[in-house]
Every structure is written in structure tokens, then in C-alpha cells.
Amino acid sequence: MAPVFLDTDVDFTEVIAHRKRASEEGARYSYLSYVLRSATRVLEKHPDCNAALGGGVLPKLAHFSAVRPKIAMDRTLSGQRVVLSAVLPDLRGAGLDEIQRAIARIRDTPVGKLPELRGTVMLHRLPALFGWPAFRAGMAALGKRPQLMGTLAVSSLGHRAVNGFHATGGTAITLGLGQVKPTPVARENEVVIAPVMRLNLCFDHRVVDGAEAADVLDEIKTDLENTS
Template sequence: MNAAPLAPERRPTLYFLEHIRSFAPVFLDTEVDMTAVRRHRAAARAAGEHLSLVSYVVHAAGRVLAAHPEANAAVRGTFAPKVARFSGVSGKVTFDKTVNGRRVVLSTVLPDVHVADQADIQRQIEFVRDGDPETMPQFAKVRALRRLPVPLGRLAFRAGIRGLGKRPQLVGTFAVTSLGHRAVDGFHSVGGTTVTLGVGRMSDRPVVRDGSITIAPMMRLSLAFDHRVIDGAEAADVLTDLKTRLEEFGSGAAAEPAAAHLDDVPAAPRS
């Protein structure tokens, strides 16, 4: 056996996993017929535009969470818990990056995805995907955490994440993580937000339509929710609405933002 101290590059992940121990996660999943997305994606590619599957999920989830303000929220505290319902929808997206030769997970937050167009979402994803995590300003706080001794890094992380008012900027109001680039059909993850979406691979599978068997591009989509904030019925509505929006992507109903509900949602407290 060769035991060694935890690599500094992995310390931020350790602090994050310690933070989410208070979560009460429950897991749902469904299959999404991605025929409409594949059609839309092919048309975009023919026009010289690349759109990732994650950009479709982020775009659709932003609209869905805007229509479900109870799920676009976060909780904090044990003795006097507070719930913040946020006035905008921000999506956290995770990336597989290499830092100092070590493979780590890093994330960025895309703001206002309930009103952002898909091209802008894709540009932001590609900017972080292709950037150097050792120089990008988005990861300056992560680099600072790595340099601190573990006890101080743990305290700094807890202090930075504590206030509800900072949550949308730091961890988003929902999270998306994908392993669909590999042979992974489905998985579940807790991303530090009330709703976390897990994206599996899209592959052609037999399905039944109108009593006949046909082949369609199917994608496994999971949803983990924090049971302290919402219940299963609300989470099931979110997942079903997201499935519908993806399966109808490109239609008039699916293209319209559903953000009007947020106008009546109070801003997060600054506690």
C-alpha cells in the first residue's frame, strides 16, 4: 500500500462533498426521445453551428425551472432553516479538466439561462471547456482553495458558500452533469442545488410508437432533488416537463421562454 496526502487539486472536491452531506437527496429518472433534438441539431450543424446535448438540457431546464419556482430554491440552516426562492435561473455545468496532470471535476455557472438563447449557452460552455483552468478567472477561487492548508481551505469554503444570497452565483440554482460522451446510459449525482440533472448517452434503441416497434434516439435523464426543499410530486413535474420540452424541441411551444412566473418570486435573502 502506498498512502499519500490528498492532492491539492482534489481539495475543492473534498470540501464540496463535505458541504452536501446535509442534503436529503431523492432520485428520479426517465427516458427522453431525442428525435426532435437530433433533427434540430442536424439542421444547426448544416448551418455551421455545433450544439452539444448539454446545451439543450441547460436551455430547456432554464425554462422549466422558471415555471417551477418552488424547485428553483435553496435551504440553509438547522435550528432556524430558511428557504430562498431565486428571481432568476442559473445553471451549474460540470467539466472534466486536467490540472497539473491530475484529472478533476470543475464547474462553472451560466447565469439567466431561463432567458438566454441556446447559442449563447453553447458559447459559454465552449469557452470553459476549451480554456485553461490555471489562468481562467472563473477558477481563481478554486486555485486559492488549493493553496490553503486543508483546515483553512475547509473554513474558507464554508464561509464562501454560507449565504443564500450568493448561491446562484457560486453553485447555480440547478446543476447539470453529463457522462454521455462515454458508454454510460444513466447515473445520479448531487450537485449542491435543489435539482441536479444527470445526462447519459444518446443512442438508438427500439421503442413502441402507435403500436409498432421503431428505432429512436433515446437518452436517459436523471433528476436528484433535495427533499428538504421540495417533494417528489414537484420533482416529478419538473422532470416530466423537461422531458416534454426536449421531445418537442423546435416547436413553437418548446421555444418560448416560460420565465414569467419568476416575476412574482422574491429575491433571495442575504443571510
């Protein structure tokens, strides 16, 4: 990959207000659900960013219609704390309820009972000598990338005192979520305190142009700040 990193600050005032109203009506949404909804909306408008590149002598570029985010989870496997990733279903047109249910199923189901993680568990149990070739062989088929790797990677460390972090999740676009914390911001020439989250975006420069990656990050920010 040729990873390049961008970041921005997102005012979460509207997200928190919407979250509070939903909670009063009995619905609970994570910040991740809001980000996944906004990111899916934006990637639908940027098909060149919902793509993957296959290596080899003659690299091939594949574009995908489905938007299937891959989320990272802090889990325990064979007594060891590890980060596991699971691919969500196509989220095009999905509302917050549907997105939250998909996250909860991945989060709350034991690792051994998640079909999405069978391949990952097998790879963890293989010696590196065999695991890496098996992984690369699986990734070689571009048509299977959405199911195996997702078309968008999203990781969050916002549950800790982490403002931002930079990583590549093996997809053309990777989003990293930091904590939401009270931050001084300027509004109408006055400084006020608002809940702000640092949003990081990594893009594979072999697939995505920098200008379009900047558009994607800006549009996700705008969509979140206008949550309704």
C-alpha cells in the same frame, strides 16, 4: 441534504433532427445546450425548485429569480485529473447560440484564466483542514449561492458508455445526462429504434416536494422531445 433520485428516458429524435438542420446552416450545438435550454424554461415555471436552504439552528429558504446552471468539467489541475464546476450566467430567455457560447468559453479557456474558477482553484490548493471550513463559510451566505454554486447543477457522462448516473450537485435540482443511444421504443403499437437518452434528476427533499420534482422532470422531457 436529503437527496431523492428520479429518472426517465428522453427520445432525442427531434433534438438530433434540429441539430442536423443547424449544422447544415453552420451552427453546432451540444446535447448539453439543448438540456440547459429546456431545464431553464421549466425552472422558470417552478420557482420553488430554483431555491436553496441554509443550515443552522434556524434554517432559511431562499428563492432565486435567475436560473444559473452549474456545469461539471473534466479538467487537469496541477497535473491531476479533476472535476471542476463553473457557474454559467443567467440563462432565462437565452437561445441555443448564447448557451453554446457560454459552454464553449468555460470549456476552451485555460483553467487559470477563468474568473469563475479562481475560488475553486484556491480551495483545491488548500489542505482539507482549511479547505472545508472555507467552503462552508462561503456557502453560508444564501444570497451568494447563485454566483458560487448556481441554482441548478448539470453533469454529463454521455461521451462514455454510461446510460445514467445519480449524483447531487449541491443545488435543489441536479440533472445527470447519460449517452444517447439507439433504443427500441413503442410508437403507435409498433416497435421502432430511436435515439434515447437517460435523464436523471436528483432533488433535495428539504426544499422540493416529490410531486413537483416529478413534474419538473416530465416537463424537461416533454420540452426536449418537442424541440423546434
